[in-house]
Amino acid sequence: MTKKRLFISAFFILLTWWNTSAVYGEDGSRLWLRYDTVNASSKITGVKCTALTELQTYWQGGSVVLKLQKGMAKDGYSIKSQGRKTVIAATNDAGLLYGAYHLLRLQQTGQSCANLDISEQPAYDLRILNHWDNPNGTVERGFAGRSIFVNPVPERMKMYGRANASIGINGTVLNNVNAKPEALSTEQLQVAKNIADQLRPYGIRVYLSINFASPIKLGGLKTADPLDADVKKWWKDKVNEIYRLIPDFGGFLVKANSEGEPGPQDFGRTHADGANMLADVLRPHQGIVMWRAFVYKPQSSDRANQAYEEFMPLDGQFADNVIIQIKNGPVDFQPREPYSPLFTAMKRTDVMVEFQITQEYLGAANHLVYLAPMWREFFSFVKPNSLKAMAGVANIGDNTNWCGHHFAQANWYAFGRLAWNPSLTSEQIADEWLRQTFGNEEQLVSSVKPIMLESREAAVNYMMPLGIHHVFAGGHHYGPEPWYNPPGTRADWTPPYYHRADSIGMGFNRTMTGSANVRQYPDALCNLYNDINTCPENLLTWFHHVPWDHRMKNGRTFWDELCHKYNEGVIQARHFLAVWDAMQSYVDPQRFDDVQRKLRIQARDAVWWRDACLLYFQTFSKRPIPQDVEHPVHNLDEMMQFKIRISMYENPECGYTK
Numbered sequence: 001m002t003k004k005r006l007f008i009s010a011f012f013i014l015l016t017w018w019n020t021s022a023v024y025g026e027d028g029s030r031l032w033l034r035y036d037t038v039n040a041s042s043k044i045t046g047v048k049c050t051a052l053t054e055l056q057t058y059w060q061g062g063s064v065v066l067k068l069q070k071g072m073a074k075d076g077y078s079i080k081s082q083g084r085k086t087v088i089a090a091t092n093d094a095g096l097l098y099g100a101y102h103l104l105r106l107q108q109t110g111q112s113c114a115n116l117d118i119s120e121q122p123a124y125d126l127r128i129l130n131h132w133d134n135p136n137g138t139v140e141r142g143f144a145g146r147s148i149f150v151n152p153v154p155e156r157m158k159m160y161g162r163a164n165a166s167i168g169i170n171g172t173v174l175n176n177v178n179a180k181p182e183a184l185s186t187e188q189l190q191v192a193k194n195i196a197d198q199l200r201p202y203g204i205r206v207y208l209s210i211n212f213a214s215p216i217k218l219g220g221l222k223t224a225d226p227l228d229a230d231v232k233k234w235w236k237d238k239v240n241e242i243y244r245l246i247p248d249f250g251g252f253l254v255k256a257n258s259e260g261e262p263g264p265q266d267f268g269r270t271h272a273d274g275a276n277m278l279a280d281v282l283r284p285h286q287g288i289v290m291w292r293a294f295v296y297k298p299q300s301s302d303r304a305n306q307a308y309e310e311f312m313p314l315d316g317q318f319a320d321n322v323i324i325q326i327k328n329g330p331v332d333f334q335p336r337e338p339y340s341p342l343f344t345a346m347k348r349t350d351v352m353v354e355f356q357i358t359q360e361y362l363g364a365a366n367h368l369v370y371l372a373p374m375w376r377e378f379f380s381f382v383k384p385n386s387l388k389a390m391a392g393v394a395n396i397g398d399n400t401n402w403c404g405h406h407f408a409q410a411n412w413y414a415f416g417r418l419a420w421n422p423s424l425t426s427e428q429i430a431d432e433w434l435r436q437t438f439g440n441e442e443q444l445v446s447s448v449k450p451i452m453l454e455s456r457e458a459a460v461n462y463m464m465p466l467g468i469h470h471v472f473a474g475g476h477h478y479g480p481e482p483w484y485n486p487p488g489t490r491a492d493w494t495p496p497y498y499h500r501a502d503s504i505g506m507g508f509n510r511t512m513t514g515s516a517n518v519r520q521y522p523d524a525l526c527n528l529y530n531d532i533n534t535c536p537e538n539l540l541t542w543f544h545h546v547p548w549d550h551r552m553k554n555g556r557t558f559w560d561e562l563c564h565k566y567n568e569g570v571i572q573a574r575h576f577l578a579v580w581d582a583m584q585s586y587v588d589p590q591r592f593d594d595v596q597r598k599l600r601i602q603a604r605d606a607v608w609w610r611d612a613c614l615l616y617f618q619t620f621s622k623r624p625i626p627q628d629v630e631h632p633v634h635n636l637d638e639m640m641q642f643k644i645r646i647s648m649y650e651n652p653e654c655g656y657t658k
Contacts, residue, residue: 026588026589026590026591027400027401027590027591028400028401028402028403028406028409028591028594029159029400029401029402030159031159031163031402031409031412031413031437032163032166032409032413032432032433032436032437033159033162033163033166033436034108034436034437035057035058035104035108036058036060037057037058038056038057038058038059038060043062043063043064044056044059044063044064044066045063045064045065045066046064046065046066046067046088047066047067047068047093047096049066049093049096049097050093050097050165050201050202050203051066051088051093051096051097051099051100052066054097054100054101054104054162055100055103055104058104059100059103059104059107060107061086061103061107061113062084062085062086063084063085063086064085064086064087064088064103065085065086065087065088066088066089066096066100067087067088067089068089068090068091068092068096069089069090069091070091071091072089072090072091072095072121073091073121073122074091074092074095074121074125075090075092075094075095075098075121075122075125075168075170075203076090076091076095076119076120076121076122077089077090077095077096077098077099077102077119077120077121078090078099078118078119078120079099079102079103079116079117079118080116080117080118081114081115081116081117086103086113086116088100088103093203094165094170094203097165097202097203098120098165098168098203098420099120101165101166101167102118102120104166105166105432105436108435108436109431109432109435109436109440110435110440120420120421122168122419122420122421123384123385123419123420123421123422124352124387124388124389124390124419125389126170126171126288126323126352126388126389126390126391127168127169127170127171127389127390127416127419127420128169128170128171128172128173128207128250128290128389128390128391128392129164129169129171129172129173129357129391129392129393129394129396129415130173130177130209130253130354130391130392130393130394131147131149131172131173131174131175131176131394131396132175132176132177132178132358132393132394133147133148133149133150133174133175133176134147134175134176134180135150135175135180135182135183135188136150137150137151139397140176140178141356141358141360141393141477142358142395142397143358143359143364143365143366143395143397143404143405143408144365144395144396144397144398144399144401144402144403144404144408145397145398145399145404146397146398147397147398148160148396148397148398149174149175149191149195150191152191152194152195152198154198156398157195157198157199158198160199160396161198161199161201161202161204162202163402163412164202164204164416165202165203165204166416167412167413167415167416167417167419167420168416168417168419168420169204169415169416169419170203170204170205171204171205171206171207171250172199172204172205172206172207172394173206173207173208173209173253173391174192174195174206174207174208174209175208175209176209177209177253177255177292178209178255178259178261179208179209179210179211179255180211181211181213181214181217181218182218183208183209183210183211184208184210184211184214184218184238184242185218186241189241189242189245189246190245192206192208192242192245192246193245193246196246196248196249200248205248205249205250206246206249206250207249207250207251207252207253207290208242208249208252208253209252209253209254209255210252210253210254210278211261211262212224212254212256212261212262212263212264212266212274213262213266214238215230215231215234215235219234219238221234223267224262224266224267225264225267225268225269226264226267226269226273226274226276226277226278227267227269227273227277231277232277232280232281235277235278235281236281239281239282239285239287243285243287249285249287250287250288251282251287251288251289251290251321252278252282252287252288252289252290253290253292253325254274254275254278254289254290254291254292255292255294256271256274256291256292256295257271257295258292258294258295258296259296270314270317271291271295271310271311271314272314272317272318274291275289275291275318275319275322276317276318276319276322279318279319279320279321279322280319282321283319283321286321287321288321288322288323289319289321289322289323290323290325290352290389290391291318291322291323291324291325292324292325292326292354293307293310293311293324293325293326293327293340293342294307294326294327294332294354295307295310295311296492298490298491298492301515302508302510302514302515302517303331303492303497304330304331304510304515304517305330305515305516305517305520307326307330307340307342308330308340308341308342308345308520311324311342311346312342312345312346314349315345315346315347315348315349316347316348316349317349318349318350320350322349322350323350323351323352323388323389324342324346324349324350324351324352325351325352325353325354325391326340326342326343326351326352326353326354327340327353327354327356328340328353328354328355328374328375328378330342330517331469331470332361332470333356333360333361333393334361334464334469334470335361335362335456335459335460335463335464335469336374336460336464336467336469336538336539337469337542338381338521338529338539338542338543339378339381339382341517341520341521343381343382343386343387344381344382344386344521344522345520350388351386351387351388352387352388352389352390352391353378353382353387353389353390353391354391354392354393355371355375355378355390355391355392355393355415356392356393357371357392357393357394357395357411357412357415358393358394358395359371359395359408359411360393360477361472361477362456362459362463363459363478363602363605364404364478365395365403365404365405365408365598366405366598366601366602366605367405367455367459367598367601367602367605368405368407368451368452368455368576368595368598368599368602369411369455369456369458369459370407370410370411370414370426370430370452370453370455370456371411371414371415371456372410372411372414372418372426372429372430373426373453373456373457374456375414375415375418376418376425376426379418379422384422384423390415390418390419390422392412392415392419394412395408395411395412396412401594405595405598406437406591406594406595407452407595407598409433409437410429410430410433410434410437410452413429413432413433414426414429414430414433417429417432426452426453427449427453430449430452430453431445431449434448434449434452438586438587438591439586441586443583443586444583444586444587447579447582447583448579448580448583451575451576451579451580454572454576455572455576457572458568458569458572458573458576458606459569460538460569461565461566461568461569461572462566462568462569462570462572462573462605462606462609462610463480463569463609465538465562465565465566465569466537466538466540466541466546466558466561466562466565467507467537467538467539467540467541467542467543467544468498468499468506468507468541468542468613469498469541469542470495470497470498471495471498471499471613472484472495473643473644474486474489474493474494476644478644479605479608479609479612479642479644480608480609480612480613481495481612481640482495482496482499482501482612482613482616482617483495483496483616483640499541499617500545501616501617501620502620503620503622504545504547504548505545505546505547505548505550505558506541506545506546506548506617506620507540507541507542507543507544507545507546508541508542508543508544508545509543509544509545510529510542510543510544511529511530511543511544512530514545517543518530518543529543530543532544532546532550537552537553537561540558546558548620548621548623557623559621559623560623560626562614562617563614563625563626563629564626564628564629566609566610566613566614566629567610567629567630569606569609569610570603570606570607570610570630572606573599573602573603573605573606574603574606576599576602576603577596577599577600577602577603580592580595580596580599581596608639608642610632611632611633611634611639612636612639612640612642614632615632615634615635615636615639616636616639618636619636
């Protein structure tokens, strides 16, 4: 080939790449749906629905027939090869759409689409995202920009619908659980209707969080007592108004009598009284109430005990269209917690799990922390079939890449896939997501997948190993301040309440000689957790006040093991960066640079966490940091002067100041 022809060929290759980038942009905006469009073709036939459009736009294979078929599970589907065509069958349009995305996923991940014989149905009828979006456009615990719902852009809503449908999510709560009464105003309901209309073609129903005092603040009543006749009428009228606008409205999510939010207890009533009143007015419309069990009040007892103590006496008293929504752990989305004992204790009430997709306590949108292993850990204790539904607190905002970190998209993806099938492994989901998001290059997949699978444990190591929890800085949940304890602050809003470090050891005694939290678990786990010698070491300080010289299973003292765990987390974070650096030739420049920058932040933050915590806890242990552990370069006084720049945190890039 001549130099001239070689130049021309290279030019056209570059031009093709530039045109593709200009049209699509490797900026994360397409999430895992990085399909190449094809010309519309008559080879896709059958039911006219959204699935038909998706396949006509993106399917590159042979003929596909879509058909409705009785006798299949709701939202379930089958995909079968029949001669030269592929038949997708389902009982409803949503099932056809899920089947279409399954077929496209096979295509995108390079799997064979011949000789197919697939049948799937979701584990749960309700697979729902909880958006903590506020009327002013901000997002509580949001690290990816502003709300996508305040001024819903049609193209953004379409992509949001497609992304959720591709992983089986079929519901979305549009607003913050710390709800404003205005969420039920006629003006805001019109906005909700607009969103519902745009998401309906993708099988997504909308829900709203409500403020329990809305009859007072919005309706002008003197009370919000759930047993008051006028209050019941107000809610009935409001629900009727909602269903006139949104005929397939899903129902309400309620945070009541928690963290200052109003609830039925303000009027001498129970959670069941409040939930059942709302359930009664929703029932004629087939609506549901998701009543959150995240409740705690400032008191001297163990915060981890409070949800159990409030809800167990009400077991069996809730209406059949009420589901109690319980966070996966008993405190608050910590990097590692035991499961909430309510899941195995409430036998006569429908319950659903609330996971947190947004990384409130796991490095926000700065740290690569793949959460599927955390959720799979939960399912190793709580049987999936004991749950009614799954909810996930969304990590979605108006940032170009949706989630603030390209790898944070994997958590949105993993939540949907596990809500569809909780038996999927973390590795299977990571493999799917990587191939769809970054391509099928085996070197990249085989190198980066181990990072994802290791990342949650690494974050636990450099933040809060061995059962330590809630040692975050005051004012945010990003960096470490195990010393944070200003005068007049509620005890359970300070780290010393949880770590209880002293000259003897550290940890919260939740055994039978302490808060007796272990008693809330089944007998086998109660006995396991109650004994310091049998308690899993990754939960040791959660359940025990552990002496500094307690001998661990590997022979180290507790103090030495604590130092090694923190240091191991730092080594892991640095390793993640090194592996990613070696992937430069396999990843487009923009996304490579974006992820590299975040991994540098993560590696730096890991050192900050290790040094701050070890130097502080050393003031109690009075023991040296082992020689084979990297020693801090700052002293404790200097570490205590480090403050996060909050504005940078919310952007969500992070920085430090003194």
